[in-house]
Amino acid sequence: MAGESQNWVLMVTAQTPTNIxxxxxxxxxxxxxxxxxxxxxxxxxxxxxxxTTTTVAVSPSFQKDRMWLNGKExxxxxxxxxxxxxxxxxxxxxxxxxxxxxxxxxxxxxKLHLHIASYNNFPTAAGLASSAAGLACxxxxxxxxxxxxxxxxxxxxxxxxxxxxACRSLFGGFVxxxxxxxxxxxxxxxxQLADExxxxxLVIIIAVVSSRQxxxxxxxxxxxxxxxxxxxxxRAKEIVPKRILQMEEAIRNRDFxxxxxxxxxxxxQFHAVCLDTWPPIFYMNDTSHRIISIIEKWNRSEESPQVAxxxxxxxxxVLIARNRQTAALLLQRLLYYFPPTSGDxxxxxxxxxxxxxxxxxxxxxxxEALPPPPEIxxxxxxxxxxxxxxxxxxxxxxxxPVLLSDESQxxxxxxxxxxx
Numbered sequence: 513m514a515g516e517s518q519n520w521v522l523m524v525t526a527q528t529p530t531n532i533x534x535x536x537x538x539x540x541x542x543x544x545x546x547x548x549x550x551x552x553x554x555x556x557x558x559x560x561x562x563x564t565t566t567t568v569a570v571s572p573s574f575q576k577d578r579m580w581l582n583g584k585e586x587x588x589x590x591x592x593x594x595x596x597x598x599x600x601x602x603x604x605x606x607x608x609x610x611x612x613x614x615x616x617x618x619x620x621x622x623k624l625h626l627h628i629a630s631y632n633n634f635p636t637a638a639g640l641a642s643s644a645a646g647l648a649c650x651x652x653x654x655x656x657x658x659x660x661x662x663x664x665x666x667x668x669x670x671x672x673x674x675x676x677x678a679c680r681s682l683f684g685g686f687v688x689x690x691x692x693x694x695x696x697x698x699x700x701x702x703x704q705l706a707d708e709x710x711x712x713x714l715v716i717i718i719a720v721v722s723s724r725q726x727x728x729x730x731x732x733x734x735x736x737x738x739x740x741x742x743x744x745x746x747r748a749k750e751i752v753p754k755r756i757l758q759m760e761e762a763i764r765n766r767d768f769x770x771x772x773x774x775x776x777x778x779x780x781q782f783h784a785v786c787l788d789t790w791p792p793i794f795y796m797n798d799t800s801h802r803i804i805s806i807i808e809k810w811n812r813s814e815e816s817p818q819v820a821x822x823x824x825x826x827x828x829x830v831l832i833a834r835n836r837q838t839a840a841l842l843l844q845r846l847l848y849y850f851p852p853t854s855g856d857x858x859x860x861x862x863x864x865x866x867x868x869x870x871x872x873x874x875x876x877x878x879x880e881a882l883p884p885p886p887e888i889x890x891x892x893x894x895x896x897x898x899x900x901x902x903x904x905x906x907x908x909x910x911x912x913p914v915l916l917s918d919e920s921q922x923x924x925x926x927x928x929x930x931x932x
Contacts, residue, residue, distance in 0.1 A: 522616075524656045527916055528564050528652055528682075530642065531555060532716075533553065533554045534555060537552035540734060552689045556685055556909060557908075557909070561633075567653070567922045568650075570625070572624065575625065578625075582632060592675065596647065596651055600660060603658070604660060605659040607658065656915060666701065669701040677689070684912035686707075711763065713835040714835070714908060715835065715864075716831065716909070717842055719904055720904070737786065737793070741785050741790075744789075759774050772811070775820040779823050795824075799900040806846075819834070840871040844871050847873065864906040
């Protein structure tokens with residue numbers, strides 16, 4: 513291990529998006545390797561609105577592996593993290609930084625410790641796939657630091673061992689996680705079906721109903737469903753294989769009517785599996801159900817579906833509008849039913865704020881002046897639910913992970929490898 517002194521620090525910073533499954537992953541056939549009972553398909557969300565940024569640093573002066581999440585140090589004793597690290601160290605290659613005079617041989621990596629700092633720009637563990645973005649970013653950034661030669665699909669098989677849906681965050685656009693057949697999980701990995709430019713009409717609005725941590729974690733929820741839900745067995749064997757083919761075709765042809773039907777029915781069936789679990793699991797709440805009702809009413813009043821909805825293991829609604837014009841109409845409806853509790857629209861609608869302008873919303877007075885949606889029969893004033901939504905995130909399908917070369921974006925100090 514060559515270096516002018518033992519005090520050098522070598523760092524890499526990366527940014528990785530989160531993803532939302534439109535055909536759900538729920539249930540493992542192998543808990544340790546995280547092998548799913550069915551294939552799944554997701555849409556990667558624009559990392560400028562929802563992402564994890566991770567800096568990894570290596571130095572001979574580090575005494576042990578350490579990690580900070582959103583500024584707080586967390587324990588790294590977890591088996592899942594250790595699995596990812598073990599797999600990456602196995603594949604590490606020689607690294608040389610001529611400018612800093614640093615040379616690390618592949619054998620050195622087993623003796624060196626890492627410092628990792630990670631930051632999510634959205635609530636952690638609230639059903640917005642924060643673990644997916646986090647683990648994908650961890651694997652991607654460490655892979656770059658260690659000069660791992662594997663491609664994104666092979667890296668996804670490592671990320672999968674940290675968090676199942678993390679494997680889908682190693683690509684942008686539309687991604688399929690192939691469940692695989694092998695017992696060692698070598699063929700359970702992610703592939704890109706289409707990039708984010710393939711269907712760039714789509715606009716996504718997320719209603720953050722709760723940013724609290726959920727009562728039943730996905731890990732324990734899945735385990736209970738696999739053990740007790742007969743519907744899960746039927747879904748994995750009979751229903752999902754057909755839906756996967758139909759969803760691939762809908763994405764290929766940019767067929768929104770089919771995409772919407774499949775997305776909504778698969779989300780509803782996933783939550784039906786949760787109810788079919790013993791004891792039953794409730795991830796959605798009254799606000800989630802209200803949002804479904806609003807979308808269903810609107811879709812039925814039009815000749816073809818305008819918006820698809822999907823809910824992961826939490827109450828937050830991910831609403832996918834067929835185009836920008838529809839997204840503006842969707843935002844009007846959401847603000848009509850769920851107006852902000854204060855006049856501060858700036859923190860109530862985050863992400864791509866230009867959709868607010870398209871919807872003709874420039875201030876709280878425009879929200880108050882919104883008429884009832886035309887699908888409300890006889891224009892009977894309907895109930896409003898102020899305070900039931902925390903905030904909205906406007907976004908779109910986005911790209912996969914990238915390295916950030918600007919050192920000012922690093923989360924660790926380049927002198928000592930500690931958080932800035």
